[in-house]
Amino acid sequence: MELELRHLKTIRAIADAGSLTKAATALGLAQPALSAQLRRIERSLGGALFERGRCGVRTTALGELVLDRARVVLPAVHDLQQEAVRFARAWDGGPRGFRLGGTHGPLLGGLVDRLAEAEPDASVATHTSWSEREIAAQAVDGRLDYALIGTCGESAPPEAGRLAWTEVARDPVFVMLPTGHPLAAREEIALAELAGQDWADVPGDGCFGDCFAAACVRAGFTPARVYETDTASCVHLVQVGRAVGLCRATFPTTPGVVTRALAGTPLVWRHLLGWHPASPAAAGAPAVIAHVRAAHGEAARRSTSYSRWLAAGGAADRHNAMQGAG
Structure with missing residues (x-):
């Protein structure tokens, strides 16, 4: 036998x-x-x-x-x-395609646009979720080719031991205000000046909520209320004056809303691209990384508040802040 x-x-x-x-x-x-x-x-x-x-x-x-x-x-x-x-x-031997997973934001749309331009015969499918862990898990088991997510500060991405991750960009976290807010005309706002506000933010399963709470404590207050909801609802809550919102600096221009830098850059968001190192996607990763970085550059240029912040020396401010970020 x-x-x-x-x-x-x-x-x-x-x-x-x-x-x-x-x-x-x-x-x-x-x-x-x-x-x-x-x-x-x-x-x-x-x-x-x-x-x-x-x-x-x-x-x-x-x-x-x-x-x-x-x-x-x-x-x-x-x-x-x-x-x-x-x-x-x-890889089933058929036409070339890209299966992308990402959290909600302008980078995923920018990546899709650039891939469609560079690979007109390739299919591009996307899956979005607020959960970075879900997206990473789908890249691990082969349901996604690339995971485009973010992490707070220097925190490790999910599935760090099973996926290859590359940082493609990092941004300060800005605050969204209604255009009629008393501080809306300012280019930069101290976090402590927003102590009496309610807040809106999209959910996530990383450490961003804890990092935000810690930044508020360092600024001398505890947030009164934080609404965790989808991006469109966050924007609505800001537009009607119910809350101020947290957003990436590349957040696109939106009617009734302005985005402003937080003084001292207390919060930083890293954009990461991940893939399984043993999958066929690994060979195409350098080109996809280049597309994501180009999409980030375009998003940064479209944000007038971010462009002004960078021109005023914000990049150095961001670098200094990262020395103590976690």
């Missing part, structure tokens, strides 16, 4: 359960059938793998040897299967 993976799984199940009865239940087999299968496996391997006793089974020296190998082989085969599925999903 040739030894097969299912035989190794059977041996591992018996060792983990500690008895043939429990192992049979776990494997969905009758105990006599499992006992017969074990005898065939032992004959093929040349000796007993388990010693039977009143308290169950115990591995022999040969059983320990086989188990040690099984604990290496079975996870390796599982990883191989996942890798093959991921590769097949990412």
Whole structure:
């Protein structure tokens, strides 16, 4: 009899359960059938793998040897299967395509536009979510080619050990104000000057909320209320004067809203592009990175408040702030 993976799984199940009865239940087999299968496996391997006793089974020296190998082989085969599925999903030999995942913002749209221009015959599909972890997980299992997300300060991205990540840009976090706000005419606003305001922000599963709360404490106050909702609702809450909003500096011009820098750049947002290093997407990553950086540059130029802030020396301010960001 040739030894097969299912035989190794059977041996591992018996060792983990500690008895043939429990192992049979776990494997969905009758105990006599499992006992017969074990005898065939032992004959093929040349000796007993388990010693039977009143308290169950115990591995022999040969059983320990086989188990040690099984604990290496079975996870390796599982990883191989996942890798093959991921590769097949990412590249089926058909027309070239891009599957992009991203949080809501101008960079994803800019990347789609540039890819459509550079690769007119390629398909481009997108998936958006407020959850950076969800997007990263889909890149890990091959449902997305590239993940375009952001992290607060220097915090690590999700799936840092399984995806390759490159920083494509970093921006200060600005504040959105209604055009009639008393501070709207200012180019830069101290966070402490907004102590009495309610706030609006999009949700996320990173540390941004905690970093914002910590920045407010350093400024001498605790936010009265923070509305976590989608981008359109955040804009509406700002337009009607219900709250002031937090946004990336590249946030596009919107009627009834102005964006302004926060003095001292207390919060910074890093834009990251990730991909699985063993997927076909890895070969195209340098070109996609270049497209994202170009899209960021275009978004920055379209934001008049960000352009003015950079021209006034804000880039140096941002660099200094990053020395203490976390």
